[in-house]
Amino acid sequence: MEQSQTANDGLRVVIGLGSCGIAAGAQDVKDAFVNALAAHKVEASLEDTGCNGACHREPIVEVYQGSDHWTYGGVTVKQVDEIVEKHLKGGAPIEEWTLQKGPLAPEVEAFFSKQKRIALANCGVIDPEKIEDYLAQDGYVALKTALADNDRDKVIAEMLDSGLRGRGGGGFPTGLKWKFTKGATGDQKYIICNADEGDPGAFMDRSILEGDPHAVLEGMAIAGFATGATAAYIYCRAEYPLAIARLRIAIVQAEERNLLGEKINGSEFTFKIKIKEGAGAFVCGEETALIFSIEGHRGMPRKRPPFPANSGLFGKPTNINNVETLANVPWILRNGGAAFAAMGTEKSKGSKVFALAGKIKRGGLVEVPMGITIREILEEIGGGSDTGAPLKAVQMGGPSGGCIPAKLFDTRVDYDEVTRTGAIMGSGGMVVMDETSCMVDIAKFFLDFTQKESCGKCTFCRVGTLRMLEILERISEGKGKMSDLDLLEELAHKIKETSLCGLGQTAPNPVLTTLKYFRHEYEAHVESQRCPAKVCKPLLTYSIDADKCTGCTLCSRVCPVHCITGTKKEVHVLDQAACTKCGSCSEVCKDDAIHIE
Amino acid sequence: MNGDTPATDFTPVDALVDQFGSGMEATIPLLQGIQDEFGFLPLDAIRYLTTKTGIPASHLFGVATFYNRFRLTPVGKNMIRVCLGTACHVQGGGRVHTVTREILEMEDEADTTADRLFTVEPVACLGCCSLAPVVMVNQTTHGRLDAPATRKLIRKYNKAEKKATAEQS
Numbered sequence A: 001m002e003q004s005q006t007a008n009d010g011l012r013v014v015i016g017l018g019s020c021g022i023a024a025g026a027q028d029v030k031d032a033f034v035n036a037l038a039a040h041k042v043e044a045s046l047e048d049t050g051c052n053g054a055c056h057r058e059p060i061v062e063v064y065q066g067s068d069h070w071t072y073g074g075v076t077v078k079q080v081d082e083i084v085e086k087h088l089k090g091g092a093p094i095e096e097w098t099l100q101k102g103p104l105a106p107e108v109e110a111f112f113s114k115q116k117r118i119a120l121a122n123c124g125v126i127d128p129e130k131i132e133d134y135l136a137q138d139g140y141v142a143l144k145t146a147l148a149d150n151d152r153d154k155v156i157a158e159m160l161d162s163g164l165r166g167r168g169g170g171g172f173p174t175g176l177k178w179k180f181t182k183g184a185t186g187d188q189k190y191i192i193c194n195a196d197e198g199d200p201g202a203f204m205d206r207s208i209l210e211g212d213p214h215a216v217l218e219g220m221a222i223a224g225f226a227t228g229a230t231a232a233y234i235y236c237r238a239e240y241p242l243a244i245a246r247l248r249i250a251i252v253q254a255e256e257r258n259l260l261g262e263k264i265n266g267s268e269f270t271f272k273i274k275i276k277e278g279a280g281a282f283v284c285g286e287e288t289a290l291i292f293s294i295e296g297h298r299g300m301p302r303k304r305p306p307f308p309a310n311s312g313l314f315g316k317p318t319n320i321n322n323v324e325t326l327a328n329v330p331w332i333l334r335n336g337g338a339a340f341a342a343m344g345t346e347k348s349k350g351s352k353v354f355a356l357a358g359k360i361k362r363g364g365l366v367e368v369p370m371g372i373t374i375r376e377i378l379e380e381i382g383g384g385s386d387t388g389a390p391l392k393a394v395q396m397g398g399p400s401g402g403c404i405p406a407k408l409f410d411t412r413v414d415y416d417e418v419t420r421t422g423a424i425m426g427s428g429g430m431v432v433m434d435e436t437s438c439m440v441d442i443a444k445f446f447l448d449f450t451q452k453e454s455c456g457k458c459t460f461c462r463v464g465t466l467r468m469l470e471i472l473e474r475i476s477e478g479k480g481k482m483s484d485l486d487l488l489e490e491l492a493h494k495i496k497e498t499s500l501c502g503l504g505q506t507a508p509n510p511v512l513t514t515l516k517y518f519r520h521e522y523e524a525h526v527e528s529q530r531c532p533a534k535v536c537k538p539l540l541t542y543s544i545d546a547d548k549c550t551g552c553t554l555c556s557r558v559c560p561v562h563c564i565t566g567t568k569k570e571v572h573v574l575d576q577a578a579c580t581k582c583g584s585c586s587e588v589c590k591d592d593a594i595h596i597e
Numbered sequence B: 001m002n003g004d005t006p007a008t009d010f011t012p013v014d015a016l017v018d019q020f021g022s023g024m025e026a027t028i029p030l031l032q033g034i035q036d037e038f039g040f041l042p043l044d045a046i047r048y049l050t051t052k053t054g055i056p057a058s059h060l061f062g063v064a065t066f067y068n069r070f071r072l073t074p075v076g077k078n079m080i081r082v083c084l085g086t087a088c089h090v091q092g093g094g095r096v097h098t099v100t101r102e103i104l105e106m107e108d109e110a111d112t113t114a115d116r117l118f119t120v121e122p123v124a125c126l127g128c129c130s131l132a133p134v135v136m137v138n139q140t141t142h143g144r145l146d147a148p149a150t151r152k153l154i155r156k157y158n159k160a161e162k163k164a165t166a167e168q169s
C-alpha cells in the first residue's frame, strides 16, 4: 500500500494491520510512525502486514535492518516517538519493549514454539496487498507447476495422499470431494470458497483472508483445474469488510499477472473468481443454503443428495471448500501430500488453526499440528486463564459443538477423539472458560443463537430450540424443576433426529455436553436457586459490606435505579427490594465492598 | 415503524440495476446497494425495484426479512454495533450492551435513539475475539471494554453528537 521511500540500509518498519490490530489501535500507531519518521528525518519504508496471531500483544510493530529484526508488542502512540528516535535513528533498540528481549520474551516464545504454520505461514509476514510479497514466498508456484504438468489426476492424488480434511467443520476428505466433482458431468462447473465463518468466537478465516488472500485464490484455482471448474465464487460474510477489500485487490493483481483469468500462465486453463457478500445469516454457512443465497434466494438448506458435487450452483457440479482448507492446498502441492500427512494422527493429518479466546492469557490465532493435546494448546501456548484461576472448560465447535471439561484436556486434537467427548473439532473456535463462567448461561447463550438463526424449515429445529431456550431461561431464573433436565435431553434428541441440516442436528450439543459434564451446576440452579459462578443475575443478591465501605459515593452515583443511599464518607446502604442486580455498583467499587451472593 | 418515507429520488436504484442486472441472482447485491444508499430498505425503493426488474416484490421482501443485515426501518446517524459473540459474551459483552443503551437512554424495544443520532445493533461476532468485549462505532472498533469504560466511550460520542447538533441549529 505504502510507497517505499529510499530506505537507509533497508530499514523497514512493518505494522500488523489486521482487523484485530486495527481495533487495538494499530492504525493510530502507523499514523504516529509517519509523523515521527518525518519529524526525526528518518528514512524507512513503512509497510503493512496481516495478523501474526499474537492478538493479545497487538499492536505489533516489527523493525528490520540488515539481518537485525526486532518486534515491539503492545505499542502505544506515546511510545512511537521514542522508538523512532532511539532505535531507528540512534540504532539502540528499546529492549524492554521488544518481544525478543523484554519481560514478555519467554511468553512470546511459548506462544510460538509449539505452533506449526502452514495455512498461517504468511500471515503477519507478508504485505497482503502486494502480490510480489506472496510471489517471493513461492506463491503461485504450485498452480504454475500443476498447469505445466497438465495432469489433473496427479493433483487429486496428491490431495488424497495429504489426508487433508475439510476445515469448515464437516471434516470430509478434500481430495475425495474434488474427485467427485471432477467425475460429475456438466458443461459448467463451479468452485465456491466458503468464507461465511458464522461461528461466533472464531476468526481463523478472517485472519487468513486479511493476511494472505493470494493463498486462498491459488488454492481455488488449483481446485478449479483439478475438477474442471472455470468459474468461482467467494462467499464472504459482510462483517469482514477488510477481508473483502483485500480479496478484491488480490484478484485484480493476480489477473494482471495472468495468474487468474483467461488462459492462465499460457495454459488452456481459464478461471474467474467473483466475490459475493453475505447478508448476515448463520445458516448460509451450510453449503446448500449458501448456494441458494448466491442464487438470490432465502438461504434455506435442502435435502442431500443430490450433493453439490453433482448438482450445486445453478444446478451445476460445484465444489465447496472452506477458506482454511484452500489455504493449505498450495503448500501441499509444493511440498507433497506425504509431507502434510507426516504430521498429525492416523485419521487427522496436517495442522489446524484455532482461535483462542475467552478467559485465556494469550489469546489469538494459533496453528498446531494435529494430535497435540487440548491441554498443550490452552496451558502451554495460551498460558492458562487470564485471571490465574483454574480453567474449567473449553468450548469447541461453536453453536454446533460442546464444552469439554478440564478433566478431559488430555484429549488430542483429532476429529474422532474430539467427537467422542460430545464436542466437535468444528471450524476452530476455542472459547475458554474458568470458574467465573456459568455453564447453564453458556448453554443458554448458544441456544439463543441457534434458535434465532434457525431458518424455520424443520419444525423441531424452529420450535424445539425455542422450547429448550425457555426451559434454560427458567432454570437460570431459579424457576426450573428437576424434571426440566430430562425434558431438555428428550427435546435435544428429537431435534437432532428430525432436522434436515447440520444446524438443527447439532444445535442441542452445547446443552447436552454441559448437562453431561456439569450437571451439578444445573442442579444448583434448580434445587438451591444458586448460580455457583455468580453469573445468572436473578439468583444473586447484592449487599454492601459495612466493614469495607468507605463512603466514596461512586456506587450510589452509578446505580441506575437509585437503590443505594448514604452520605459521603459514611457506610452506604443498598435496598435489595429495589435492586435490579445490574452489577453497576460492584463494577465501580474500589474497596471491594459490594458483596454478591 | 415508519418504513413508508415519502418517495425520494430513486435514480441510484437505476445505477444499481445497470451494475448488477435484473436476474434473480442479483437480488442480494441490489438490496445491499439500496441499503448502502439509504441506510435501510425504504418500501418505495423495493416497489420501484420490482417495476424496474420484474423480480416479484414478495421475493424481495422474503429475502429482505430473511437476512439479518437488511433493515426496513431507518437508522440513526451513528451506528453502534455491540458484539455479542461467544468470546464477548463470556467477557461481559452483555453488560456492555446494557450500559450502552442506558447511556443513550434508549426505550425498551427501540434500536434507535429518539433523536435519531444513534442506532444500537447487537451483532453475532466481529471477529476480534481476543479483544473481547468489543464495540464498533461506525467504522472504529473499540476493544477490551468493561462497564465503566463503555460508559466513558459512549458518553464521549453522545456529547460530541449533541454538541454538533446544537451548533447546527
Ligand SMILES: Cc1cc2nc3c(=O)[nH]c(=O)nc-3n(C[C@H](O)[C@H](O)[C@H](O)COP(=O)(O)O)c2cc1C
Binding pocket: A165, A166, A167, A168, A169, A170, A171, A172, A174, A194, A195, A196, A197, A198, A199, A282, A283, A284, A285, A286, A287, A288, A320, A321, A322, A323, A325, A326, A427, A501, A502, A503
Ligand atoms: C449451520 C452450518 C453452518 C456452517 N457454517 C460454515 C462456515 O461458516 N464456514 C465453512 O467453511 N463451513 C461451514 N459449514 C460447513 C459447510 O456446509 C461445508 O461443509 C464446508 O464449507 C465444506 O468445506 P470443507 O470441506 O473445506 O470444510 C456449516 C455447516 C452448517 C450445517
